[in-house]
Amino acid sequence: MTTHVWDYLTEYAAERTDLLDAVETVLGSGQLVLGKSVRGFEEEFAAYHSLAHCVGVDNGTNAVKLGLQALGVGPGDEVITVSNTAAPTVIAIDALGATPVFVDVRGEDFLMDVSLVEAAVTERTKVLLPVHLYGQCVDMAPLREIADRHGLKVLEDCAQAHGARHHGRLAGTMSDAAAFSFYPTKVLGAYGDAGAVVTADESVDATLRRIRYYGMAEQYYVVETPGHNSRLDELQAEILRRKLTRLDAYVAGRRAVADRYREALADVPELVLPPLAEGNDHVYYVYVVRHPRRDEILDALKAYDIRLNISYPWPVHTMSGFARLGYGAGSLPVTERLAGEIFSLPMYPSLSREEQDRTITALREVLAAR
Known part of the structure; x- marks a missing residue:
């Protein structure tokens, strides 16, 4: 699966x-x-x-x-x-x-x-x-x-x-x-x-x-x-x-998924879990984590049949369609650094514990081998 x-x-x-x-x-x-x-x-x-x-x-x-x-x-x-x-x-x-x-964006919360x-x-x-x-x-x-x-x-x-x-x-x-x-x-x-x-x-x-x-x-x-x-x-x-009428329940479901990730992955070296900015109540539209060897990790997870997204791999100012705006490499350094490290774990209210555990186990195994 x-x-x-x-x-x-x-x-x-x-x-x-x-x-x-x-x-x-x-x-x-x-x-x-x-x-x-x-x-x-x-x-x-x-x-x-x-x-x-x-x-x-x-x-x-x-x-x-x-x-x-x-x-x-x-x-x-x-x-x-x-x-x-x-x-x-x-x-x-x-x-x-x-x-x-x-x-630019803040490195601590994107x-x-x-x-x-x-x-x-x-x-x-x-x-x-x-x-x-x-x-x-x-x-x-x-x-x-x-x-x-x-x-x-x-x-x-x-x-x-x-x-x-x-x-x-x-x-x-x-x-x-x-x-x-x-x-x-x-x-x-x-x-x-x-x-x-x-x-x-x-x-x-x-x-x-x-x-x-x-x-x-x-x-x-x-x-x-x-x-x-x-x-x-x-x-x-x-x-x-x-x-x-179910929006608040959807939010609660996403927060429960986020809590399980936090409990299971908090001790993983170099894996940065989603930060929470002061005063915010997060709804976890996506669960974005950071790791300096992101591309290696995503490639290794394919062997477990786990395919994850990057939100977003190409900052808008680096896209050819907006080259005319004149933002060269290095013009938004935090944004550009994040684009090489971030990726999203499965996140939706109906995500089962079994599916979530499958991702957690695979991610821990991949990171332990590196």
Whole structure:
């Protein structure tokens, strides 16, 4: 049996009756686009975050893009973010004709080094875009202070942090707006692509609703501001409504898996387990560890039929598609060092003890032989 970092089939078997009922609810509703399920999910996801507004969109990349656009980002603007992230964070900035400006991350927790942000602000900077990476939050209070000093907006990228908290506040509630992905692997995952933006700002909400629907507000065919076709699908919305009621249970399941890894691997030399930043409640979207001989380890684990991922092996600034930004080798030293050492162990709420023990045993054996 091959071990992978993620699998949904056990969870699907447990939730199958409810999920199929969700599909039947939508197909029998008589409305397949922007109907009751989308409205219901938007209301319930906003309420989960104690915010006034949620706008469902078609995927997490467009959640970031439309969130930035609703905050006023356009051609020629700059958005400060990190390179140690999934490429869609940066692709969304680029899609608006804006320029991503990278700051390095902290070696101790892989998160945006907020102490570097202010030096990166220019007269073209419009938005600060922190990425709550791997399941825990960036230090938001000093980032918010920088934004306020310079008259900037903040958009949280919460694609990996559903249910995470920072000093008691939920990810997505510490900014002008926040973007979420519900890709199937996420802590709150759909059965296909889906995303959303949450905000307390009524004007941002109104703009988002227009630009996700061609730029139309009230009447079809009347475009007020050119927008996109980025609507959340009714089927995915209804599935997400059902799964939202189990989000806290999913988080608890991930934390239990993380606790077992910590107990079993804490004594392994040179293996650095996921750090927890001060004030954070981690949700362990992925369980990222570090080792200086990462590539040897991953290759050796293949003999055990264990195939693990790297999140992420190529920092965005090193990708050929973004070479034009001019970030040469060594420009983000912590990010580049981490990219050669990090890898992810299997992490999902329905991961069995047997499967987890198989990975733990194999990893210990591989490391003991080196």
